[in-house]
Amino acid sequence: MAFSMARRMEVLRASEIRELLKITGRPEVISFAGGLPAPETFPVREMGEAVERLLAEHGAAAMQYSTTEGHPPLRAKIADRTNATAGTRFTAEDVLITSGSQQGLDLTGKIFLDDGDDVLCESPTYLGAINAFRAYGPRFVEVPTDDDGMITQELDERVRRCPRAKLIYVVPDFQNPTGRCWSVERRRGLLDVARRHGLPVIEDAPYRELRFEGKSRPPLVALDADDLVVHLGTFSKIFAPGLRVAWLVAPRALLDKYVLVKQGADLHTSTFTQMAIDTYLDRFDIDAAIGRIRALYRTRRDLMVRAMEASFPPEVSFTRPAGGLFLWAELAKGVNARALLDRSLGRDVAFVPGGSFFPNGGHENTMRLNYSNMPADRIEEGIRRLAAMLAEARSGEPAAVAS
């Protein structure tokens, strides 16, 4: 039977990335499409030891219901790590455990957004955030962004023109999809605009600890003197994503609202996975493990960048990220990346067409490339095939220039 559904269902679409990942699961496909961490970095043996210890010491508690806020010792460790890496002064009570940062985004939409409200975001921005927020019916106001981050003046002008602006969403460190890292000046500029207009800032920071070179920059939450920032962090990129354990840090009154909506959304995040990670952190050195992840991804980024520099047509520009999992390429004006993807899937190479990351459309000549999940030889082979297709597109073959 066909039922009457909520209006929001008319605008929701399946994530193109997740649909694409179903195709690219075949082992012969060289996939630059997903945002998958390298599985060889997962602490499988350590996880086994942690679970064994956990079950021996707290077996029943690990399998029982627990509080919405999260496992207190894990919240304390997250506060401590944030303080150590960002110079903040949080305690366990400032932290809420979430079921992945994706849930942090969904709860954010639920708390702040009514139909027709405005969300300000980078252009392009993270697809998962677009999908989460879209369920609450906002307009997306894309703010022009360059290699230093969101342009402060452009943000200010747009906020002035948006009486229904409700929040600003940003990924300041090694952004998904571009790999860009904001300058400190732009970070301060953003907070200044947010403060003047009384807007909350959602700082999504999954890649913050994956810097390959240079000095780390303070997250917005560390620069915030006015209780403006909700900071989202996750174990997905520094431990393993399959446990779905992430967190958010927010001003106390706002954190209470997140707890309230999380109660209705899933009661609480798995006690078992929270306590397993907590036990892992007690027994193993996560910073050393993150160091190994960084080293591996740096090597892969280097390979991909060098291969692209050597073989891509000169009119293709792309970012050289100093951290994270992704780089971003802009093709010649006439080239359509969705059409290119159709061809490249035929040659067992996948990427994500960049248009997906612009909530209001356009920019079809862009692409996101992930370098964290493929070994060296496949990165080189995949870029070689893409370069060949770009050369064909340049020579005017119809399949790749069709709209």
Place this chain on the structure above:
Amino acid sequence: MAFSMARRMEVLRASEIRELLKITGRPEVISFAGGLPAPETFPVREMGEAVERLLAEHGAAAMQYSTTEGHPPLRAKIADRTNATAGTRFTAEDVLITSGSQQGLDLTGKIFLDDGDDVLCESPTYLGAINAFRAYGPRFVEVPTDDDGMITQELDERVRRCPRAKLIYVVPDFQNPTGRCWSVERRRGLLDVARRHGLPVIEDAPYRELRFEGKSRPPLVALDADDLVVHLGTFSKIFAPGLRVAWLVAPRALLDKYVLVKQGADLHTSTFTQMAIDTYLDRFDIDAAIGRIRALYRTRRDLMVRAMEASFPPEVSFTRPAGGLFLWAELAKGVNARALLDRSLGRDVAFVPGGSFFPNGGHENTMRLNYSNMPADRIEEGIRRLAAMLAEARSGEPAAVAS
């Protein structure tokens, strides 16, 4: 800073039960308040073996991202178990894994409800469903319900008067909070009304397999010939709740909508906990384990019912559930259960005032008592203390009769 929030935040309240559970965590409290399974039934040793095997065989996959729909072998096992216990013919493709049934309720609200729509439900109904749906702004239309379930004629009349009726939510087996189990006739009656009015039926069935005596009755999903029913099941009450793994079975076109909104809500449920349960099901006999849970809860129900029959004032009526975790008591008209709770917490006994389960208020002379989580001696002692307080209330002591 105080931000402008969505309108829904004005009506959301913290679950009284979850707030209460924070108080009742003290070991000296005899708590009939939560809906906690007995931790001594959790398969801790088996879980350890399952995780060890899982990590040895599929360690990296268990820690990686996976599909929104869920782990395919687990979906297949859930379909098979549903078919075996309910006589249905589902396959893995009919099943979506959710992060607890609470998420199934939240996704249901997101799919079906716009501000001002009507949800039809039993009176009283499950508090977690009220909280999940309330975020989407509906009115709750309570349908009179007796020991055989929702009264068909009353439902039909209310649906006729509700042009904005969008869904019917019910817990037909050993309902939370009353412990009631619907007759087959009422089940068929409900489906008939739903079919005539084109309304989806959300069947929440966490306690279905916890029947202590008598013959099990077909779930709505087994009686549904018209693709009306979304059936929610969970491992929380037959395995352990701390893993937050549940499922829903829905007509294919509708399941696609659930997958879509789940993508935006948390990408997918923990790969690790899904695969751990799947491995447990491969290696151990969950039906035997459920048999042990049933036997334990039956004993505890017997104890509580006998203690209440022996000591509660005659004007208190209460249900004698044939399964599940809860019974429901109706006190004399003038007695206020919230005031009684204030007193009983002073004597280290907790329960949930029944008024919480009526979305439109009233019925303050009712209470929900959980018998699954306390050992025999504490059940008897707790009921003894409650009986003493009820006797005092009867004699007109002011604290217990204040409004």
